[in-house]
Amino acid sequence: MTAPVRVEVGGPALLEVADLAKNYGGVQALRGASLRVHAGEIHALLGENGTGKSTLMKIVAGVEVPSAGTVRLAGAQIAAPGGPAGRHPGIGIVFQELSLFPDLDVLANLFAGREPTRGRLVDRAAMAHRAAPVLARVGLNVPLGTLVGRLSLAERQLVEICKALLGDASLLILDEPSSALNAVESARLFRLVRDLRDQGVGIIYISHRLEEVFALADRITVMRGGRVVDTGLAGEMSIPSVVRTMLGDSTARIEPAARRPAPAGGSMAVELSDVVVPGALAGVSLAAGAGEVLGLVGLDGAGHAIVLDLLFGTAAPSAGQTRLFGQPWRPRRPRDAVAAGVAFVPPDRARAGLMMLRSVADNIAQVRLTRSSGSDRMVRRRVVHQRARHWVERLGIRTASVGRPVNTLSGGNQQKVVLAKWLEVEPRLVLLNDPTRGVDVGGKADLYAIIRDLAGAGATVLFTSTELAEFALLCDRVLVFQAGRVVGTVTAAAATEHVLLEAVNTGRIPPT
Amino acid sequence: MAGTGRTLGALMAGTAAAVRMRRVAEVHEFGVTAVLVILCAAVAVAHPRFLAARSLANIGQQAAFFGIISLGMVFLLAMREIDLSVGSNYALTTIVAATLIKDGLQPWLGGLLAVLLGIALGAVNGVLANVFRLPVIIVTLGTLTAYRGFGLVVSGSVSIGGQPVDSHFYGWLGRSYGKIPFIVIVFAAAAIVLTVVFRASPFGFAVRAIGSNEEAARLTGYPIGRTRLLVTMLVGGLCGLSGALTLAFFGAADPGVGTGYELLVVAAAIIGGTSLAGGSGSVPGALLGALIISVIGAGLTQFGVSAAWGTFVTGAIIVTAVAFDAFLRRRAAARA
Numbered sequence: 001m002t003a004p005v006r007v008e009v010g011g012p013a014l015l016e017v018a019d020l021a022k023n024y025g026g027v028q029a030l031r032g033a034s035l036r037v038h039a040g041e042i043h044a045l046l047g048e049n050g051t052g053k054s055t056l057m058k059i060v061a062g063v064e065v066p067s068a069g070t071v072r073l074a075g076a077q078i079a080a081p082g083g084p085a086g087r088h089p090g091i092g093i094v095f096q097e098l099s100l101f102p103d104l105d106v107l108a109n110l111f112a113g114r115e116p117t118r119g120r121l122v123d124r125a126a127m128a129h130r131a132a133p134v135l136a137r138v139g140l141n142v143p144l145g146t147l148v149g150r151l152s153l154a155e156r157q158l159v160e161i162c163k164a165l166l167g168d169a170s171l172l173i174l175d176e177p178s179s180a181l182n183a184v185e186s187a188r189l190f191r192l193v194r195d196l197r198d199q200g201v202g203i204i205y206i207s208h209r210l211e212e213v214f215a216l217a218d219r220i221t222v223m224r225g226g227r228v229v230d231t232g233l234a235g236e237m238s239i240p241s242v243v244r245t246m247l248g249d250s251t252a253r254i255e256p257a258a259r260r261p262a263p264a265g266g267s268m269a270v271e272l273s274d275v276v277v278p279g280a281l282a283g284v285s286l287a288a289g290a291g292e293v294l295g296l297v298g299l300d301g302a303g304h305a306i307v308l309d310l311l312f313g314t315a316a317p318s319a320g321q322t323r324l325f326g327q328p329w330r331p332r333r334p335r336d337a338v339a340a341g342v343a344f345v346p347p348d349r350a351r352a353g354l355m356m357l358r359s360v361a362d363n364i365a366q367v368r369l370t371r372s373s374g375s376d377r378m379v380r381r382r383v384v385h386q387r388a389r390h391w392v393e394r395l396g397i398r399t400a401s402v403g404r405p406v407n408t409l410s411g412g413n414q415q416k417v418v419l420a421k422w423l424e425v426e427p428r429l430v431l432l433n434d435p436t437r438g439v440d441v442g443g444k445a446d447l448y449a450i451i452r453d454l455a456g457a458g459a460t461v462l463f464t465s466t467e468l469a470e471f472a473l474l475c476d477r478v479l480v481f482q483a484g485r486v487v488g489t490v491t492a493a494a495a496t497e498h499v500l501l502e503a504v505n506t507g508r509i510p511p512t
Numbered sequence: 513m514a515g516t517g518r519t520l521g522a523l524m525a526g527t528a529a530a531v532r533m534r535r536v537a538e539v540h541e542f543g544v545t546a547v548l549v550i551l552c553a554a555v556a557v558a559h560p561r562f563l564a565a566r567s568l569a570n571i572g573q574q575a576a577f578f579g580i581i582s583l584g585m586v587f588l589l590a591m592r593e594i595d596l597s598v599g600s601n602y603a604l605t606t607i608v609a610a611t612l613i614k615d616g617l618q619p620w621l622g623g624l625l626a627v628l629l630g631i632a633l634g635a636v637n638g639v640l641a642n643v644f645r646l647p648v649i650i651v652t653l654g655t656l657t658a659y660r661g662f663g664l665v666v667s668g669s670v671s672i673g674g675q676p677v678d679s680h681f682y683g684w685l686g687r688s689y690g691k692i693p694f695i696v697i698v699f700a701a702a703a704i705v706l707t708v709v710f711r712a713s714p715f716g717f718a719v720r721a722i723g724s725n726e727e728a729a730r731l732t733g734y735p736i737g738r739t740r741l742l743v744t745m746l747v748g749g750l751c752g753l754s755g756a757l758t759l760a761f762f763g764a765a766d767p768g769v770g771t772g773y774e775l776l777v778v779a780a781a782i783i784g785g786t787s788l789a790g791g792s793g794s795v796p797g798a799l800l801g802a803l804i805i806s807v808i809g810a811g812l813t814q815f816g817v818s819a820a821w822g823t824f825v826t827g828a829i830i831v832t833a834v835a836f837d838a839f840l841r842r843r844a845a846a847r848a
Contacts, residue, residue, distance in 0.1 A: 062733075063730075063731055063733075086733065087732075087733040095731060099725070099727070099728035099731045099732065100725065100728060101720070101721045101724035101725050101728060101729070101791065102724055102725065102791065103720060103723070103724035103790070103791025103792045104717075104720055104721060104724055104791070108717060108720075108721075112717070112721055112728075112729075112732045112734070113718075113721075113729075113732040113733045113734050115714045115717050117714060120713060121708065121712040121713055122712050122713060122714055122716075122717060124712075
């Protein structure tokens with residue numbers, strides 16, 4: 001796919017951001033960023049985590065007030081230092097961390113904060129009436145009375161987008177909109193974004209997936225260290241050049257994995273034979289050896305993620321045999337799995353992976369403490385901090401100190417903390433479900449290296465991701481799942497994004 | 513766990529009928545109503561006079577004293593907050609109104625003053641919570657004692673009588689209409705109004721949204737501090753309202769009145785299906801919950817069991833209600 005090269009638009013821009021700066025206490029998140037976005041263009045905003053993209057967007061959306069600089073929408077000033085914070089109706093935003101209300105239904109979420117009223121009461125009929133065309137446009141087909149907490153991540157993301165579209169926004173900001181979506185859902189999102197562009201909406205698109213950005217964006221702006229360092233037409237830029245700009249002086253750090261041959265026979269670390277999980281797995285057999293990184297790929301609901309749940313004790317099989325390190329394996333709860341040396345990195349680190357308000361050190365000590373015994377029963381602060389500093393150094397976790405709360409770290413560094421807490425107990429089987437979601441380029445490269453080191457040290461790694469390009473970088477073999485079955489195996493060398501995309505959708509595996 | 517079975521589950525549960533069914537299960541009024549009816553029936557089988565109008569009126573009145581406050585507590589619980597000062601607020605408004613009326617204030621003005629004072633005391637809780645960024649439960653842990661202490665100072669720790677009880681204030685607000693005590697009528701009316709406010713007003717939406725995900729509410733632009741303040745004022749105002757009606761009924765104020773109400777008030781809301789996890793609640797459930805607590809007390813008296821056992825049984829019911837709530841949540845999560 002090539003990006004359409006759009007002609008330079010004359011006249012005033014839809015959005016004009018001039019010399020924006022923002023201080024949080026002593027930290028300068030933005031140091032004079034300027035940006036122009038025109039109506040009817042998809043404008044990608046790139047940069048590693050912690051470069052000020054999200055801060056910039058929060059100011060544009062009116063959630064934060066700038067320390068210096070101005071924001072104009074269609075010529076009218078909407079934000080300036082000292083001004084009141086307040087959402088502007090012309091700007092719709094989809095936040096990176098989903099900002100929905102799980103206890104409210106779809107309709108209430110769509111109109112949150114701007115419920116239409118009749119008399120003094122909220123008019124649900126009017127809400128349903130106005131929501132219907134937007135839901136159809138986005139392709140979200142769920143009953144309006146469903147509580148949002150019961151929707152899948154992908155469905156929730158679509159609710160977010162509908163919410164942003166409902167305000168008749170002339171500018172739409174999408175912050176990592178595809179990070180939780182699978183290939184099909186992403187394709188639908190891209191179609192939607194292009195449609196909106198063609199209808200004259202200005203779109204700011206933030207993503208760490210560069211292939212996606214180049215397929216979609218008309219114009220690209222790169223940020224580094226709170227400043228805009230480059231901006232131009234997408235057609236005149238390339239992925240390598242953009243990566244160099246994003247990383248600054250440091251060079252691009254991602255290279256494919258050194259291949260290992262598929263293990264031949266012998267004792268496998270993990271063996272499943274004809275395993276059935278009602279409604280999820282319809283008879284799956286697979287095996288992975290020590291030191292192997294095995295990829296599991298499929299569409300949402302294909303069953304690949306359930307394999308991880310099964311091995312960790314959060315999904316129960318109704319039939320079939322599972323063996324772990326040669327022994328029959330039937331964990332009744334995660335605690336059994338942890339005791340057996342199994343580690344699990346969940347896709348939703350904020351909800352299932354970390355204690356966000358606790359310190360880096362406390363999080364890293366977490367798993368070890370559940371396994372403590374004998375003389376190890378008392379938590380010794382000094383030891384906990386010492387171990388934490390070891391991992392901070394070893395994994396390159398960027399934090400001011402190990403005593404800082406985890407929520408002050410960037411996404412990539414948070415994910416390293418999740419890995420560190422498991423590495424601390426030296427797992428023999430590591431289950432990774434979308435471990436690099438929302439992590440920037442530099443952080444991803446670090447995580448890949450850590451995962452490959454793990455396998456190099458003899459651990460078995462089972463890996464799934466919504467980002468198909470990762471399989472070729474990381475895995476020795478990739479198993480393709482469809483409707484609860486394994487439909488084929490792709491070797492590492494053949495596992496390009498295109499091959500996997502076709503495989504998960506059609507079940508066709510190219511011969512090797 | 514972000515399992516992969518979700519899409520399938522959403523499809524299976526995708527019919528409107530299924531959604532309606534789930535909503536019935538979510539708001540627990542059906543279950544609470546059943547419990548209330550069963551409790552009444554159980555007592556009535558042994559003591560048919562339990563169902564006499566006078567007995568039922570008494571039960572309703574006992575429930576209304578703290579139940580009125582419970583209706584507001586539902587809003588606070590839905591915001592993941594708890595006000596522990598309600599019993600002291602209720603007592604202080606009653607004492608202050610009674611004292612001023614005894615000293616010559618017009619009784620109707622005294623009643624109005626009780627409500628306004630309740631709102632002001634609630635506002636103090638809300639302002640302290642907002643300014644110092646504290647949970648309301650922490651602030652009210654302090655004001656619980658402070659308001660009670662102030663009440664003791666004003667009353668001199670003795671009961672305040674000397675009310676001009678031939679005033680219409682006592683005559684109209686303290687009597688029954690067609691055998692229904694006035695406070696019960698107020699209780700029911702307030703429940704209806706607040707049910708609508710909670711479920712259908714923008715304010716109710718804001719309350720539930722903030723309790724469901726405060727960070728998202730901030731990003732969405734809901735006025736969190738203002739909403740919290742308004743809810744603490746609502747709870748305070750209901751304390752004052754109940755206090756004024758109590759004074760009208762008894763024609764006197766006791767400095768120890770309302771001691772331990774904070775637990776009854778929260779218990780009624782929780783028994784009625786309001787979750788401590790925030791985001792949801794049921795105003796009619798709180799009314800039913802208050803009636804259940806009252807029926808248990810009256811029923812045990814019928815059987816000649818001491819009032820102390822009533823306290824014990826109320827506690828046991830709270831534990832049962834919370835466990836049941838958790839069970840329903842887990843089942844709902846498993847289905848999703």
